[in-house]
Amino acid sequence: MIHLENVCKEFDTGFSLQNITLKVSRGEKILIFGPNGAGKTTFLKILACLITPSSGTIKIMGYPPAMRTKLLGSIGFAPQSGHLYESLTIKQNLEFYGKMYSIDQSELAERIHELLVQFNLSMKLDSKVSQLSKGMRQRLLIIKALLHKPQLLLLDEPYSGLDLESSEYLSHFLDSVEDKTMVTATHDFNAEIEKGQRIIIFNQGAIVFDEPWQDNVATFKDFYRWKVGQ
Numbered sequence: 001m002i003h004l005e006n007v008c009k010e011f012d013t014g015f016s017l018q019n020i021t022l023k024v025s026r027g028e029k030i031l032i033f034g035p036n037g038a039g040k041t042t043f044l045k046i047l048a049c050l051i052t053p054s055s056g057t058i059k060i061m062g063y064p065p066a067m068r069t070k071l072l073g074s075i076g077f078a079p080q081s082g083h084l085y086e087s088l089t090i091k092q093n094l095e096f097y098g099k100m101y102s103i104d105q106s107e108l109a110e111r112i113h114e115l116l117v118q119f120n121l122s123m124k125l126d127s128k129v130s131q132l133s134k135g136m137r138q139r140l141l142i143i144k145a146l147l148h149k150p151q152l153l154l155l156d157e158p159y160s161g162l163d164l165e166s167s168e169y170l171s172h173f174l175d176s177v178e179d180k181t182m183v184t185a186t187h188d189f190n191a192e193i194e195k196g197q198r199i200i201i202f203n204q205g206a207i208v209f210d211e212p213w214q215d216n217v218a219t220f221k222d223f224y225r226w227k228v229g230q
């Protein structure tokens, strides 16, 4: 599904993502951890074909990112913020993105309804994005990422800003998703790790750990601290 070899990304600020090499199989669910500024978002944006690496080789579903038009219908990216039209309503935003993904009109209406009910946002259908709370925006970004039923779901701190109920709902929802490959960047140590779960830790632009977590889940936080020197 994903194959990266020696991928680097240098910014003029001095940060660089260094020699990222990994493979992700279809259906894998991966959690990405790392301190602020470690490169998690940059990594996700590279997978979402939103950033071009400075060097290295990438294949996503068999295609290089240069063929992003072939890939975009299969990738859903929920960023930390942005990517929404503030002066448009939820309905208008989702209709816009639905058209962009060429979803049939009647299917789109049904899909929007279904996702808004699932994520408890139906009552805000006609509210402008600018009037939504942070948690509601977060849920809308996830709905937007799911709208076109992508095979690859990329989530950048999806739990940030969610209240307990929304957070528990999202966690159950993501656990129940079986047909997608998921890569989730998070700072939430408690809620999500399961034994056997593949975890990648970034530190200063490099991958410092990439393995299934086989130990006791409670020990992960200490292991993480040791790995990133915090």
Ligand SMILES: Nc1ncnc2c1ncn2[C@@H]1O[C@H](COP(=O)(O)OP(=O)(O)OP(=O)(O)O)[C@@H](O)[C@H]1O
Pocket: 011, 012, 013, 015, 034, 035, 036, 037, 038, 039, 040, 041, 042, 043
């Ligand atoms: N467009 C850009 N131009 C220049 N530097 C950038 C750009 N985007 C990110 N950076 C820098 O790259 C580094 C990694 O940022 P990134 O957002 O990937 O980190 P992160 O691990 O997602 O952090 P956080 O946990 O705070 O979200 C940071 O030093 C950031 O300032």
